[in-house]
Amino acid sequence: MSIADEHFDFQQRMQAQGVIFSFVGYLSEGILFSLGESLREKMRLDATDANVAKRVFSIFVEQVQNIIRYSAERLEPGPPAELSSGMVTVGRDQTHFFVVCGNLVGRTEGRELERRLRELAEMDKASIKTYYREKLREPGPLESRGANIGLIEIARRSSRPIEFGFAEASQDRAFFCLKAYI
Amino acid sequence: MDSLYFPQTERSPLLELDFAKRRMRIEGESYPENAAAFFGPVLKSLAHYLASPAQDGSSSQFLVDLRMAYFNSSSAKALMNIFQLLESAARRGVRIQINWYYHPDDETMMEFGEDFGEDFERARFSLCVLGEDGE
Numbered sequence: 275m276s277i278a279d280e281h282f283d284f285q286q287r288m289q290a291q292g293v294i295f296s297f298v299g300y301l302s303e304g305i306l307f308s309l310g311e312s313l314r315e316k317m318r319l320d321a322t323d324a325n326v327a328k329r330v331f332s333i334f335v336e337q338v339q340n341i342i343r344y345s346a347e348r349l350e351p352g353p354p355a356e357l358s359s360g361m362v363t364v365g366r367d368q369t370h371f372f373v374v375c376g377n378l379v380g381r382t383e384g385r386e387l388e389r390r391l392r393e394l395a396e397m398d399k400a401s402i403k404t405y406y407r408e409k410l411r412e413p414g415p416l417e418s419r420g421a422n423i424g425l426i427e428i429a430r431r432s433s434r435p436i437e438f439g440f441a442e443a444s445q446d447r448a449f450f451c452l453k454a455y456i
Numbered sequence: 457m458d459s460l461y462f463p464q465t466e467r468s469p470l471l472e473l474d475f476a477k478r479r480m481r482i483e484g485e486s487y488p489e490n491a492a493a494f495f496g497p498v499l500k501s502l503a504h505y506l507a508s509p510a511q512d513g514s515s516s517q518f519l520v521d522l523r524m525a526y527f528n529s530s531s532a533k534a535l536m537n538i539f540q541l542l543e544s545a546a547r548r549g550v551r552i553q554i555n556w557y558y559h560p561d562d563e564t565m566m567e568f569g570e571d572f573g574e575d576f577e578r579a580r581f582s583l584c585v586l587g588e589d590g591e
Binding site: 307328331410 | 466467487489526528529530532533536540561562563564571574575
């Protein structure tokens with residue numbers, strides 16, 4: 275297969291799945307901003323309902339910031355210049371937008387994430403809203419970086435329960451994946 | 457005390473803390489790279505101002521106007537911290553008025569306004585619907 279055939283095949287498969295864009299590699303705040311801008315522009319051009327577009331954008335930002343802050347594979351130890359490895363795909367199927375993110379996590383962090391996501395999965399919309407407000411009110415420094423609330427924000431803006439899972443990556447790491455529908 | 461003014465950027469809101477006029481306003485979108493770095497100085501100045509003796513009398517007042525279009529979860533936490541400072545100042549006798557402006561079609565900002573509003577007992581929190589001209 276020629277490189278053109280190979281990549282055309284790849285491009286066609288992505289398109290068939292409704293992918294608007296997909297990024298694999300080191301994510302940074304700069305990339306988050308640029309991808310976010312083109313996502314918003316795309317939704318504007320498609321005359322997407324403004325409230326839906328806002329929810330898609332919001333979920334996209336929370337997911338990518340989670341990768342930037344918590345991916346176990348990164349080039350810089352911390353801010354201001356964080357480059358964290360992961361992947362993000364935004365697309366649209368027949369009825370819904372979707373945002374999928376993936377990144378490596380340590381075993382301990384993975385277990386904690388799973389516990390929190392299972393907890394969220396059992397809540398209905400009203401409970402998620404109450405839980406969000408409780409977390410927001412909890413005293414705590416801004417340095418905690420808000421991620422506890424990030425997952426709740428994703429659950430709150432999603433129109434279906436969040437899908438998530440883990441795949442074995444190595445002895446001490448797992449690949450974490452999260453998919454939200456809007 | 458010196459006032460604070462941050463012009464709006466692509467990712468951070470216009471933020472003005474005018475102590476001479478006893479008012480604060482925040483407008484636009486907020487998803488800064490580092491919410492703690494952006495809002496930290498604001499929280500510090502506001503806390504210092506609200507705790508200063510001149511603000512302790514019941515005659516003192518403070519007006520807050522918010523016109524947010526979007527904010528991420530870290531900014532939501534920062535806004536909540538600001539509101540908690542305002543509510544505790546109100547409990548000490550400062551007359552606090554907070555206006556939460558939102559576009560009538562904006563479900564998210566309306567819902568956030570309703571949510572935030574439930575946390576105030578002594579500070580006055582008003583939901584204000586923006587007209588077509590943005591006023």
